[in-house]
Amino acid sequence: MFHFHAQNLFQLEEEEEEEEEDKFDIFVSVKDPEKIGETTLPMFRNKTFTVRRRFSDFLGLYEKLSEKHGPNGFIVPPPPEKSLLGMTKVKVGKEDSSSTDFVERRRGALERYLQRVVNHPSLLQDPDVREFLEREELPRAVSTQALSGAGFLKMINKATDAVSKMTIKMNESDVWFEEKLQEVESADQQFRKLHALVESLVVHRKELSLNTASFAKSAAMLGSAEDNTALSRALSQLAEVEDKMEQLHQEQAANDTFTFAEMIADYIRLLGAVRGSFDHRMKAWQRWQDAQSMLQKKRETEAKLLWANKPDKLQLAKEEIAEWEAKVTQYERDFERVSATVRKEVIRFEREKTKNCKRQIIKYLECLLQSQQQLIKYWEAFLPEAKAIA
Amino acid sequence: MLQVDISDALSERDKVKFTVHTKSTLPNFKQNEFSVVRQHEEFIWLHDSFVENEEYAGYIIPPAPPRPDFDASREKLQKLGEGEGSMTKEEFTKMKQELEAEYLAIFKKTVAMHEVFLCRVAAHPVLRKDLNFHVFLEYNQDLSVRGKNKKEKLEDFFKNVVKSADGVLVAGVKDVDDFFEHEKTFLLEYHNRVKDASAKSDRMIRSHKSKICFKFEPFFLKVSELFEKTRKIEARIAADEDLKLADLLKYYLRESQAAKDLLYRRSRALVDYENANKALDKARAKNRDVLQAETSQQLCCHKFEKISESAKQELIDFKTRRVAAFRKNLVELAELELKHAKGNLQLLQGCLGILKGNT
Numbered sequence: 026m027f028h029f030h031a032q033n034l035f036q037l038e039e040e041e042e043e044e045e046e047d048k049f050d051i052f053v054s055v056k057d058p059e060k061i062g063e064t065t066l067p068m069f070r071n072k073t074f075t076v077r078r079r080f081s082d083f084l085g086l087y088e089k090l091s092e093k094h095g096p097n098g099f100i101v102p103p104p105p106e107k108s109l110l111g112m113t114k115v116k117v118g119k120e121d122s123s124s125t126d127f128v129e130r131r132r133g134a135l136e137r138y139l140q141r142v143v144n145h146p147s148l149l150q151d152p153d154v155r156e157f158l159e160r161e162e163l164p165r166a167v168s169t170q171a172l173s174g175a176g177f178l179k180m181i182n183k184a185t186d187a188v189s190k191m192t193i194k195m196n197e198s199d200v201w202f203e204e205k206l207q208e209v210e211s212a213d214q215q216f217r218k219l220h221a222l223v224e225s226l227v228v229h230r231k232e233l234s235l236n237t238a239s240f241a242k243s244a245a246m247l248g249s250a251e252d253n254t255a256l257s258r259a260l261s262q263l264a265e266v267e268d269k270m271e272q273l274h275q276e277q278a279a280n281d282t283f284t285f286a287e288m289i290a291d292y293i294r295l296l297g298a299v300r301g302s303f304d305h306r307m308k309a310w311q312r313w314q315d316a317q318s319m320l321q322k323k324r325e326t327e328a329k330l331l332w333a334n335k336p337d338k339l340q341l342a343k344e345e346i347a348e349w350e351a352k353v354t355q356y357e358r359d360f361e362r363v364s365a366t367v368r369k370e371v372i373r374f375e376r377e378k379t380k381n382c383k384r385q386i387i388k389y390l391e392c393l394l395q396s397q398q399q400l401i402k403y404w405e406a407f408l409p410e411a412k413a414i415a
Numbered sequence: 416m417l418q419v420d421i422s423d424a425l426s427e428r429d430k431v432k433f434t435v436h437t438k439s440t441l442p443n444f445k446q447n448e449f450s451v452v453r454q455h456e457e458f459i460w461l462h463d464s465f466v467e468n469e470e471y472a473g474y475i476i477p478p479a480p481p482r483p484d485f486d487a488s489r490e491k492l493q494k495l496g497e498g499e500g501s502m503t504k505e506e507f508t509k510m511k512q513e514l515e516a517e518y519l520a521i522f523k524k525t526v527a528m529h530e531v532f533l534c535r536v537a538a539h540p541v542l543r544k545d546l547n548f549h550v551f552l553e554y555n556q557d558l559s560v561r562g563k564n565k566k567e568k569l570e571d572f573f574k575n576v577v578k579s580a581d582g583v584l585v586a587g588v589k590d591v592d593d594f595f596e597h598e599k600t601f602l603l604e605y606h607n608r609v610k611d612a613s614a615k616s617d618r619m620i621r622s623h624k625s626k627i628c629f630k631f632e633p634f635f636l637k638v639s640e641l642f643e644k645t646r647k648i649e650a651r652i653a654a655d656e657d658l659k660l661a662d663l664l665k666y667y668l669r670e671s672q673a674a675k676d677l678l679y680r681r682s683r684a685l686v687d688y689e690n691a692n693k694a695l696d697k698a699r700a701k702n703r704d705v706l707q708a709e710t711s712q713q714l715c716c717h718k719f720e721k722i723s724e725s726a727k728q729e730l731i732d733f734k735t736r737r738v739a740a741f742r743k744n745l746v747e748l749a750e751l752e753l754k755h756a757k758g759n760l761q762l763l764q765g766c767l768g769i770l771k772g773n774t
Contacts, residue, residue: 259745394760398760400756411746
């Protein structure tokens with residue numbers, strides 16, 4: 026079992042000119058808690074270790090993993106996207122809450138990303154993962170430019186388009202895949218809608234908290250101008266209550282963002298990866314089909330040659346036929362293997378998703394609950410003050 | 416005994432018709448119980464007749480009810496109608512219900528405010544005897560009070576300008592003025608804030624609405640149900656805050672303006688009195704028109720003393736009324752906030768119970 030704790034320490038570094046990548050230093054500490062009675066994972070040298078990684082390193086890791094395992098039908102968890110706007114604000118040194126939010130969102134997303142990678146039994150075995158976690162200095166990942174937010178999305182979308190085109194042609198013997206893909210696509214739409222809604226909820230809550238703050242100030246002013254002592258005190262109390270409410274609203278907005286919205290964002294990305302795996306399965310199928318048609322062509326060539334009676338060319342033709350027969354067998358096996366992997370992966374994904382979503386929602390609701398309890402406390406304290414007005 | 420209420424109201428295209436119902440044992444009226452239909456302009460006419468009456472200079476004139484304003488609500492309903500094609504039947508019905516409820520709430524409020532005005536007049540020992548008031552209550556034909564025409568509105572405007580210029584000269588009672596100054600600032604800000612806040616909270620709640628039915632996640636359904644319910648509660652909170660706090664403050668803004676007007680009139684009378692004194696001294700010095708100056712001075716003195724006497728009592732009453740109203744509303748506000756928070760709490764606990772219980 027692995028636990029991740031990522032702490033933030035961003036530094037403004039001035040040599041940003043040539044870099045497109047962000048200099049974003051994150052300390053990731055990996056703690057490997059001992060399970061009673063079980064040995065700790067032998068492949069790691071130490072039990073606890075800390076490394077510094079750049080954001081581009083995370084992207085580099087993803088690229089390597091998706092290249093190696095994607096085509097086999099594995100769902101490779103995607104990292105958060107590059108964000109030109111977000112990083113520019115941070116670099117420029119904008120001290121407002123939006124940049125702190127951005128930094129925190131990114132930190133959380135990266136942490137969850139890594140957690141998913143190491144939770145995957147097959148990916149954990151990958152030496153690149155181990156290197157990422159352990160090695161002191163990683164060589165700079167070069168080709169991560171393609172993975173800007175927009176670029177990433179485009180890549181996924183192109184893949185999906187191709188998939189949808191091919192699905193029509195594909196003689197889907199296993200209707201399970203077809204159904205699953207539809208489910209995935211509808212889930213994607215819904216998650217996106219939900220995400221937009223939650224984001225706008227956050228905006229409104231922040232506005233509400235601003236308005237509450239200015240109301241609190243005004244109420245305080247009114248209280249001080251009021252000459253009836255009891256009423257004056259009550260109004261000042263009201264101002265205090267509203268102040269506390271403002272605090273609550275702020276906290277709630279943070280809760281909305283980090284517990285809820287970010288979870289949804291994660292799943293939108295993951296669903297993209299799921300569609301990617303379907304795409305790879307499709308490609309494997311296509312390769313098999315292409316091989317079959319090629320084999321067919323070679324057989325036709327052989328037949329023609331037999332007819333034309335050209336013995337030397339015939340030998341070549343027979344060799345090619347054998348070659349392609351082997352390929353057809355190979356690709357058919359590949360396709361079945363990839364299909365099996367995709368199936369297993371999707372089932373695992375669904376299971377994990379249900380578990381995680383539920384956990385997050387519960388966390389979110391518990392926070393809302395606490396908020397209401399606080400609210401009740403504040404108003405209960407205020408009520409006697411109001412009643413004391415005479 | 417004189418009891419007045421608005422027993423019915425009808426909202427037409429661009430006007431509201433109030434049915435003013437009176438019960439009285441006073442001999443001035445032909446019957447003991449009767450009703451007439453009045454429109455907003457007639458209320459304003461009545462209010463203005465009080466303001467313009469010199470006899471009532473020493474009293475706080477109950478503030479006129481604000482004009483019924485359904486424009487915003489009507490616009491929303493219209494937009495909804497236009498956008499009917501672009502939403503599902505469900506969505507449309509829901510939005511329609513909400514907008515209709517909003518319209519109804521505004522309607523109820525305007526009825527209440529017109530009623531409060533009449534009740535304040537009926538409760539005032541002097542104003543209740545006013546002839547115009549009786550005509551207003553009893554005369555069952557149209558009072559034919561046209562709205563002020565341009566010229567009259569201009570006159571009003573200049574009167575107000577003069578008033579504020581004079582106000583600079585005459586200091587008035589400092590501490591009460593301070594209060595009103597603050598209250599004015601407070602209310603202008605606050606009113607906007609709360610209107611903003613409740614509109615935002617409305618929108619926030621609306622954005623909470625996620626009609627998402629997941630095949631993957633059946634428990635999301637529970638969550639969206641929860642949000643639907645909490646949203647309704649939040650909407651009620653916004654409405655209650657509006658009613659208990661915003662309306663309270665808005666009303667007292669208007670009343671404190673009326674109180675300020677009273678103080679202004681008193682200050683004006685004082686200035687007139689002082690001027691009359693100076694004129695009398697001058698006349699005595701020159702020994703010319705002394706009798707005239709004496710009469711004038713006495714009149715001014717009398718006017719000033721009369722106003723001062725009633726003004727003192729009026730302001731004390733005003734303070735008492737204000738404190739009582741604040742107390743009532745703040746208590747009710749707190750109780751409602753608690754009720755809703757507890758409601759929210761229950762819903763959340765329920766939902767969490769279900770989610771945690773499910774594996």
